[in-house]
Amino acid sequence: MPAARLYPIFTQLAGRAVLVVGGGNVAERKTAALLEAGADVQVGATTFTPQLSAWAENGRISLIYGEFAEEWLDRQWLVVAATSDAAVNAQVAAATERRRIWTNVVDDAALSSFQVPAVIDRAPLVVAVSTAGAAPVLARLVREAIERVLDPSLGALAALAERWRGRIRGRFADLGQRRRFLERLFQGRVAELVRRGQLAVADAAIARELAVTEAEPAAGSVVLVGAGPGDAGLLTLKGLRALNEADVILYDSLVGADVLALARRDAERIDVGKRAGAHSKSQDEIHELLLAQARSGKRVVRLKGGDPFVFGRGGEEIEFLRAHGIAYEVVPGVTAALACAAYAGIPLTHRDSAQSVRFVTAHCKASLDTLDWPALAAERQTLAVYMGVAGLERLRDRLVAHGRAATTPIALIENGSRTTQRVVLGDLANLPQVACEHAVVSPALLIVGEVAALGAQLHWFGAAPLTAAPALARAA
Incomplete structure (x- = not known):
């Protein structure tokens, strides 16, 4: 028979009599929770744990010694049966049913x-999860999932709102206006300040918000969020919270649909199409969009593939926002080099062969001309090259010309961390041919260095890597 649907309720137990029947560890845990709620707790049993006895000595609870008797129920608002004897528990249940307790x-x-x-528990904010007793372990797992999502600062934010409740109600007699103000409060600048632990500044910000006339739009803000390379599971908790607070999201083409699906359902989504060689919006146009949306009072998320500060032009965007007086925040993401290499089973450093790693971008001939090739060609290091697949021959030629061995292992990682991930292994000499033969397309990351060869043995995600014969062996 399916579990009955429960009516969710939060009880006010402060100062009210509650009985716990049982004196063991379970009764102790139940008593501790009731004390947190301010209940006047009596505990009845033949023996008690040392902690229960200590609470009684300190006057925090009262003890009733002996076998359960129905008169224990006099004046009780609530009862918990926590003995190890099923018959006693059934006796308590029957007695309380008669008394409607x-x-x-x-x-x-x-x-x-x-x-x-x-x-x-984010007191005074409390979230409760129940399966009506059908699956307590499942309820615990759901609770743990919610724990990871809810920022610890929410309790302080709720307490702040409680302190200002009277003034907010006085300022906004209209319920709709009040609701919109509170939504802005909980999703905007004040919430950011509370997350940062700047409670006095948050108080001052609420005062300013209340002083703003209805004709003046509230100040907006921008959060730069790194979406990671594709796997939605790599989005950070802080990034997820930003997506759920956003009014509008400006996202790049490399941001996966699974990540966008995590965003607030009613948020406006604007595709700004940042992809190598195919930008639907120029950087200046993106700047103006950020400015216009923030000035209209919206909470804006600028969602970028990978990390905003690793070849993501995040620095340019916050320089622009700062110059125009727009509040901003940056939520780092797992950058492509780290995630793609990890999902391909390739460590970027290894004490036997790679003591350093360099992140390089090489999207076009002009960017290739600006690189320090002698340094990049040095041995015992790993190169993680963010690029399309058009410049591979020029990159190979310059590395070899500056001393990197043509036999150096390489790995091309296409759609890293996604279900469509492909990994192609080869050597530096045959790099352009490998990419062509396997039709590697963007987004793709190139790993150059001895560690790339480890992908053949250490791969764990997706299909096994495709391995090309070394160019020198094929020539022979």
């Missing part, structure tokens, strides 16, 4: 008239 029998949903949920 809400009762929880630990680990026995059938005898209980209320369930104790799994709790996410």
Whole structure:
């Protein structure tokens, strides 16, 4: 028989009498939670844990010695049966049912008239999860998932709103206006300040917000969020929170649909199409979009593939925002070099062969001309090259010309971390041919260095790597 649907309720127990029947460890845990709620707790049993005895000595609880008797229920608002004796628990349940007292029998949903949920505590914000006693372990797992999503600062934010509640109600008599103000409060600049621990500044920000006339738009802000290379699981918790608070999202073409699906459902989405060699929006146009959206009072997320500060032009964007007085925040992402290499089973450093790693971008001939080729061609290092696949021959030729061995292993990682990931292994000499033969397309990352060869043995994600014969061996 399926579990009955429960009516969710939060009870006010401060100063109210609650009885716990049982004196063991389970009863101790239940008593601790009731004390947190401010209940006047009595515990009845034949023996008690040292902690229960200590609480009684300190006057925090009262103890009743002996076997359960129905008169223990006099004046009780709530009862918890937490003994190890099923018969005693059933006796308690029957007595409380007669007296119409809400009762929880630990680990026995059938005898209980209320369930104790799994709790996410961000006091005064509390989230409760219940499966009506059908699957307590599942409730715990759901609680853990919510714990990871809810920022610890939410409790402080709720307390801040409580302090300002009277003034907010006085300022906005209209319920709709009040709701919009509170949404802005919880999703905007004030929430950012509370996350940063700047509570006094947050108080001042609320005062300023309340002083703004209805004709004046609220100040907007921009958050630069790194989406990672594709796998939505690599999005950071802070990035996820920003997406769920966004009014508008400006996203690059390399941002995966799975990541966008995590965003707030009613957020406006604007594709700014940043992809190597195919920009639907110029950088200046993106700047103007950020400025216009923020000045209209919106919470803007600039969502970038990888990390905003690693070949993502994030520095240019926050320089522009700062110059125009727009508040901004940066949420780093897992950059492509780290994620793609890891998903291909290729360590970027290795004490036997690579003591350093260099991140390089080489999207066009002009960018190739600016690189320090003697340094890049040095041995015992790994190159992680962010690029399309058009300049591979020129890159190969310059590395070899400046001393990097033609037999140096390489790995081309296409769509790294996504379900469509492909890895092609070869050597520097046959790099352009390998890319052509396997029709490697962007987005692709190139790894150059001895560590690339480890992908053949250490791969773990997706299909096994495609391995090309060394160019020198093929020539022979």
